[in-house]
Structures are given as C-alpha cells and as structure tokens.
Amino acid sequence: MKKNLYNLVLVLLAFVASYPHLVAAQTNQAFAVEQQAVQISTVNETSVQEASSSESHWELDLGLVTTYRNTLIDSIDEFHNTIELDAVISGGYYKDNFFAEVAPLSGRPFTIGHILYQSETRQVSVIAESLFFELSEDDQERGNLLDGIETRKASTEVGFEYFGIFRKFDVRMAVVHDALSRHHGTVASVDVSRPYFTRHAMFLPGISVAVYDDNATDYYYGVSAEEATSFRPEYRPGAAWVGRARLYVERPMDDDWSIIAAASVSLFSDNINDSPLVSGRDTVYSLSVGMLWTF
Numbered sequence: 222m223k224k225n226l227y228n229l230v231l232v233l234l235a236f237v238a239s240y241p242h243l244v245a246a247q248t249n250q251a252f253a254v255e256q257q258a259v260q261i262s263t264v265n266e267t268s269v270q271e272a273s274s275s276e277s278h279w280e281l282d283l284g285l286v287t288t289y290r291n292t293l294i295d296s297i298d299e300f301h302n303t304i305e306l307d308a309v310i311s312g313g314y315y316k317d318n319f320f321a322e323v324a325p326l327s328g329r330p331f332t333i334g335h336i337l338y339q340s341e342t343r344q345v346s347v348i349a350e351s352l353f354f355e356l357s358e359d360d361q362e363r364g365n366l367l368d369g370i371e372t373r374k375a376s377t378e379v380g381f382e383y384f385g386i387f388r389k390f391d392v393r394m395a396v397v398h399d400a401l402s403r404h405h406g407t408v409a410s411v412d413v414s415r416p417y418f419t420r421h422a423m424f425l426p427g428i429s430v431a432v433y434d435d436n437a438t439d440y441y442y443g444v445s446a447e448e449a450t451s452f453r454p455e456y457r458p459g460a461a462w463v464g465r466a467r468l469y470v471e472r473p474m475d476d477d478w479s480i481i482a483a484a485s486v487s488l489f490s491d492n493i494n495d496s497p498l499v500s501g502r503d504t505v506y507s508l509s510v511g512m513l514w515t516f
Contacts, residue, residue, distance in 0.1 A: 277316035284309035284481060286511025293505050294498060326469065326483045326509065334382065342386040348395065349379045352408055353441055366498065370448050373441050376403035390415045406437025425469045432462045442496040458492035483509045
C-alpha cells in the first residue's frame with residue numbers, strides 16, 4: 222500500500238491534467254481572454270458565468286485521435302498495447318440552471334445537472350452520472366478469468382457537486398450515491414486543475430482522487446462465494462481509492478481546428494489490484510494525439 226501511495230505521488234507530479242473546452246486563439250490578447258474563460262469554466266464543469274444566462278446554447282467539439290492504452294482487467298483487454306483510432310465528442314447543452322455535458326478525454330462521463338447555487342467563482346449543483354462500466358462473462362476476450370461471474374451492471378450515481386476557483390486553480394468536489402440500487406455504494410472525488418498559456422498553445426495539468434466505499438468496491442471488484450472457483454477465490458476488497466493524473470495540450474491552427482494531445486495515468490489501491498478479477502494490474506495509462514474541430 223505504501224509503495225502504491227509513493228508511486229501515486231510520483232505520477233501525480235509528472236503527469237497531471239483534465240480536459241478543457243478551448244476556443245481557438247491566434248494572438249496573445251485572444252489567449253488572455255481564453256485564460257480568463259477557462260479559469261471560470263473547464264469542460265469538466267458547467268460555466269459559472271454561462272449558467273447565469275437564461276438563453277439556451279450548445280457547445281460542441283468533434284475530434285479524431287489515435288490512442289495507445291491499456292485497461293485494468295486483463296482478460297477483456299482486447300486492445301492492450303495497441304494503437305486505436307477513436308472518435309471524440311465533447312461539449313454540452315446549457316439552459317437556465319440546467320446542463321448536460323460530456324468530456325471523454327478528461328474522464329468526465331455524460332453528466333446531467335441542475336445548479337442550486339452560483340456566484341462569480343463558486344457553484345453547487347445536483348448531478349446524475351454513470352461512473353462504472355458493465356462487466357460480464359461475455360466481455361471476456363481471452364482466458365477463463367470471468368467464467369461464471371454474475372454481471373456487474375452499470376448504474377446511475379446521483380449526488381452533489383461543488384466547483385470553485387481558487388487563485389487560478391479549478392477545484393471540483395463531488396459525492397454521489399447509487400440511485401438504481403445496483404451496487405448500493407457511495408463515491409467521493411476531488412479534482413484540481415490549472416490552465417497555462419503560451420503564445421501558441423494551452424496546457425492543462427490536473428490531478429484527481431476518487432474514493433469508493435465498501436459496497437461499490439465489493440460489487441465491481443469482489444468475488445462472491447457463489448462465484449469462487451479453484452482459480453478465482455472468494456474476495457471482499459472493502460473501501461478503495463483511485464488516483465489519476467492527466468495532461469492535456471491544445472495547439473490552435475485556425476478558428477475551428479486544433480491539434481490536441483492527452484496523457485493520463487491512473488493508480489489503484491492494493492485492495493483493487495489484488496482482486497482475482499484484475500490479476501494484479503494496478504496502473505492504467507492512455508496516450509492520445511489527434512485533431513479537434515470546434516463548432
């Protein structure tokens with residue numbers, strides 16, 4: 222556990238990021254305007270300023286990236302250490318205090334929310350999102366690790382989210398709970414990011430930590446007595462944490478097109494990577510490079 226925490230600190234210092242929404246800029250003055258805008262609103266958060274408007278509007282980015290990645294569960298990792306071509310859709314819809322947004326490169330799933338309180342630099346919302354993927358025997362690409370397991374169903378987690386700006390740092394904190402009685406668990410998370418601008422590019426590093434309670438971790442990473450076999454012992458992991466570090470880079474080419482790159486590393490606590498379903502893997506990484514078209 223101490224080794225993982227030490228590795229987590231090293232990774233968080235080396236690769237940090239979350240994904241923003243950046244309108245292409247060409248001059249120092251334009252980048253200064255963008256810096257102020259990103260500090261008020263990242264793609265991970267509903268814009269505090271835009272939310273105050275009663276008019277509805279869309280924000281939409283379309284991209285195509287090549288990605289090199291691995292996944293946590295080895296037996297379903299069909300594309301382990303290979304290069305894939307991925308389509309990226311990022312953005313959202315905003316009207317009054319309602320918003321619906323998604324940002325896959327930042328790890329933010331599709332999220333629906335309603336703003337309860339807002340000021341120039343603070344915002345509190347009630348949100349609904351889905352944090353976990355469904356896992357079943359049918360997802361197995363090779364081996365027999367998942368043979369006979371019960372399906373771990375995805376759910377919708379509902380709760381509260383706080384977003385604030387502190388000395389140019391964007392801070393998001395959220396606490397959500399299973400609303401569909403699938404895993405009966407609660408997840409708490411903290412995300413911190415800060416944009417940096419040069420004459421021709423924008424860099425956005427960030428770090429995040431999520432804590433899963435016993436119910437959530439046991440449901441997705443545990444092995445029940447009914448599922449236990451000679452090669453897959455019964456296992457109850459208990460509460461766990463996941464740390465993530467990201468770096469996002471964007472180089473505008475004109476008013477609509479940008480070159481983008483993203484890197485992320487996630488570390489998992491011992492009680493997750495010791496799960497018989499995970500086979501000891503404790504690090505997940507992703508590297509992406511491509512083009513982004515901003516509407």
